[in-house]
Amino acid sequence: MRVAVIGAGAVGGLLAALLDRAGHDVEVTARGEHLAAIRADGIALDGGYGSHVARVTAGEVLGTRPELAILATKGQDAEAALRANAAVLEGVPLLVVQNGLGGIRVAGEVLPGSPLVGGLALFATSYLSPGRITVTAALPIVIGGAPGTDPAVVERFATLLGGALSVEVVERLEDAQWTKLLINHVNALPAITGLSVQQTVEDPALLRVLAASLRETVRIANRIGIRFAGLQGIPGWVLPWLGRGPLALAARLPRLLARRMGDVPNPGSTLQSIRRGQLTEIDFLNGAVVRVAREHGLDAPINAALVALVHDVERTGTFLSSAEVARRVPTSGRV
Numbered sequence: 001m002r003v004a005v006i007g008a009g010a011v012g013g014l015l016a017a018l019l020d021r022a023g024h025d026v027e028v029t030a031r032g033e034h035l036a037a038i039r040a041d042g043i044a045l046d047g048g049y050g051s052h053v054a055r056v057t058a059g060e061v062l063g064t065r066p067e068l069a070i071l072a073t074k075g076q077d078a079e080a081a082l083r084a085n086a087a088v089l090e091g092v093p094l095l096v097v098q099n100g101l102g103g104i105r106v107a108g109e110v111l112p113g114s115p116l117v118g119g120l121a122l123f124a125t126s127y128l129s130p131g132r133i134t135v136t137a138a139l140p141i142v143i144g145g146a147p148g149t150d151p152a153v154v155e156r157f158a159t160l161l162g163g164a165l166s167v168e169v170v171e172r173l174e175d176a177q178w179t180k181l182l183i184n185h186v187n188a189l190p191a192i193t194g195l196s197v198q199q200t201v202e203d204p205a206l207l208r209v210l211a212a213s214l215r216e217t218v219r220i221a222n223r224i225g226i227r228f229a230g231l232q233g234i235p236g237w238v239l240p241w242l243g244r245g246p247l248a249l250a251a252r253l254p255r256l257l258a259r260r261m262g263d264v265p266n267p268g269s270t271l272q273s274i275r276r277g278q279l280t281e282i283d284f285l286n287g288a289v290v291r292v293a294r295e296h297g298l299d300a301p302i303n304a305a306l307v308a309l310v311h312d313v314e315r316t317g318t319f320l321s322s323a324e325v326a327r328r329v330p331t332s333g334r335v
């Protein structure tokens, strides 16, 4: 099948390489040195999904109309990347593989004629040097139709991806996006400290901050009536309780997630942007919590403090110690 991947970084590069390995005709978009490396030598994949060099067609924009398309940019780049390819993509079914809550809405605005499916990557993958993608945790991808999308379109993506990696289909995409947003609370502290997710949960001061940010988000979600889907074997009904108990209870989720990531250090996608000297997606992760809280007349001071610290590190390029983080994030306050 002719498949396009818009934004062949850590996630998009992995999916493009796996689809190429599975025999599909893959075209990708990328930029700068990464694009030059892919054009010269292909996408070099290694790690948990095995090694493969994918010699795919690559450009700044797509040259050919695909049968199915995948968007895998960071949240802040989605609209521009879609607009640059809108003429080719309009009407083509699109899978939006993105963390945060807003990717489907943006895609619907730019491509009103395209059936949309959301993708939540549970695997962990790194793009730290041009052309190279390394999988640090080979976990599945979860997909679900946007409201109004024909289930047959979801099935087409499930069949496409199922030939390359493990896929789970969810009924209620928005509930799953909220659960993934909780999981992505592990992203901010590595971006602030330079540590891996696994090192972050091993540091008692950082684990406390992480648990406090999670508990704050669950309390807000409980107040505004959010339902969490079950994801990664964690039943959805358990998650509201993380907002009602002590920090030690909320800390169990990141500890479990870090264990499932295994022994290979996972920087998370936000620290990878810092390491590449780029702006991060934090406004779409903890920043989305702050925004949704405000819309409902609530405060999210812990999430807001984490967003501010990530922006500090983007500006200064200097990581903070765990003691400094503990000093600057107000974990004792109530939501």
Ligand SMILES: NC(=O)C1=CN([C@@H]2O[C@H](COP(=O)(O)OP(=O)(O)OC[C@H]3O[C@@H](n4cnc5c(N)ncnc54)[C@H](OP(=O)(O)O)[C@@H]3O)[C@@H](O)[C@H]2O)C=CC1
Pocket (backbone or CB within 6 Å): 006, 007, 008, 009, 010, 011, 012, 029, 030, 031, 032, 034, 060, 072, 073, 074, 075, 077, 078, 080, 081, 082, 084, 097, 098, 099, 100, 120, 121, 122, 123, 124, 125, 126, 127, 268, 269, 272, 278, 281
């Ligand atoms: N990495 C991971 O393990 C996981 C990531 N995710 C989520 O998946 C999404 C993608 O993340 P990730 O793959 O890590 O991000 P990356 O930054 O690694 O990849 C995004 C790629 O898109 C490229 N890009 C951005 N805008 C354009 C454009 N207009 N035209 C062409 N290429 C463009 C970027 O180029 P450039 O480098 O020049 O910016 C980059 O190569 C995010 O929402 C992330 O939160 C979810 C689960 C796991």
Ligand SMILES: CC(C)(CO)C(=O)C(=O)O
Pocket (backbone or CB within 6 Å): 099, 121, 122, 123, 124, 125, 183, 184, 186, 187, 197, 266, 267, 268, 269, 270
């Ligand atoms: C779950 C996790 C942390 C995997 O790396 C992720 O979604 C990300 O890095 O954005």
